[in-house]
Amino acid sequence: GAVVSQHPSRVICKSGTSVKIECRSLDFQATTMFWYRQFPKQSLMLMATSNEGSKATYEQGVEKDKFLINHASLTLSTLTVTSAHPEDSSFYICSATQGGGGGSPLHFGNGTRLTVT
Amino acid sequence: QKEVEQNSGPLSVPEGAIASLNCTYSDRGSQSFFWYRQYSGKSPELIMFIYSNGDKEDGRFTAQLNKASQYVSLLIRDSQPSDSATYLCAVKGGSNTGKLIFGQGTTLQVKP
Numbered sequence: 001g002a003v004v005s006q007h008p009s010r011v012i013c014k015s016g017t018s019v020k021i022e023c024r025s026l027d028f029q030a031t032t033m034f035w036y037r038q039f040p041k042q043s044l045m046l047m048a049t050s051n052e053g054s055k056a057t058y059e060q061g062v063e064k065d066k067f068l069i070n071h072a073s074l075t076l077s078t079l080t081v082t083s084a085h086p087e088d089s090s091f092y093i094c095s096a097t098q099g100g101g102g103g104s105p106l107h108f109g110n111g112t113r114l115t116v117t
Numbered sequence: 118q119k120e121v122e123q124n125s126g127p128l129s130v131p132e133g134a135i136a137s138l139n140c141t142y143s144d145r146g147s148q149s150f151f152w153y154r155q156y157s158g159k160s161p162e163l164i165m166f167i168y169s170n171g172d173k174e175d176g177r178f179t180a181q182l183n184k185a186s187q188y189v190s191l192l193i194r195d196s197q198p199s200d201s202a203t204y205l206c207a208v209k210g211g212s213n214t215g216k217l218i219f220g221q222g223t224t225l226q227v228k229p
Contacts (some may be wrong), residue, residue: 005162030186032215034215034216034217036219043219043221043222044161044205044219045219046211046216046217049215073182093160093161095168097215100218105149105163105166106151106207106215106217107163108153108161108162109160110155110159111160112159
């Protein structure tokens with residue numbers, strides 16, 4: 001099955017610093033990847049859609065200058081949380097779809113637990 | 118009205134019983150429907166997906182879809198304690214963007 005690898009799994013950083021999270025599709029090419037955020041006891045909230053070779057599409061309320069997304073290749077997308085603050089502490093999960101069309105299921109990475117102190 | 122709605126639970130069932138999880142959605146143009154299971158602190162894992170009205174069975178799991186009622190459900194037969202988790206309903210809209218909208222999830226507790 002499709003495998004999505006996410007790194008790091010856990011990161012602790014100081015307020016004001018930046019953190020980069022990588023998402024890789026290991027056995028398939030993903031023209032589109034999605035970044036979600038999940039706060040404790042809440043559902044997954046879509047942050048942005050990452051398209052290979054073009055700018056990401058951000059959901060309403062998500063600051064594009066704070067959450068920088070780069071999708072440089074068909075197998076790699078990165079999310080950089082810039083000038084992180086404690087309220088950015090959350091579980092960040094990337095996902096990718098294997099096939100074309102609207103029906104293919106999303107496969108998720110293992111997530112990154114970000115703690116900003 | 119939320120785009121995808123689930124009862125947060127917890128839903129508690131005894132081991133061996135059938136667990137029934139329900140989900141409604143607001144976008145009538147939605148085409149694809151997914152059920153994910155999420156254990157605490159972990160990322161979601163896909164259980165089933167369904168596109169057409171009716172039932173789809175996979176082992177102990179059955180997904181049911183009724184587009185007219187904008188309703189999708191997941192039945193888990195012979196529930197096991199290891200099935201205890203949060204079950205997320207996700208809907209992919211008709212715009213073909215590929216993005217999934219998730220419900221808040223239903224917490225299932227299977228008691229031995």
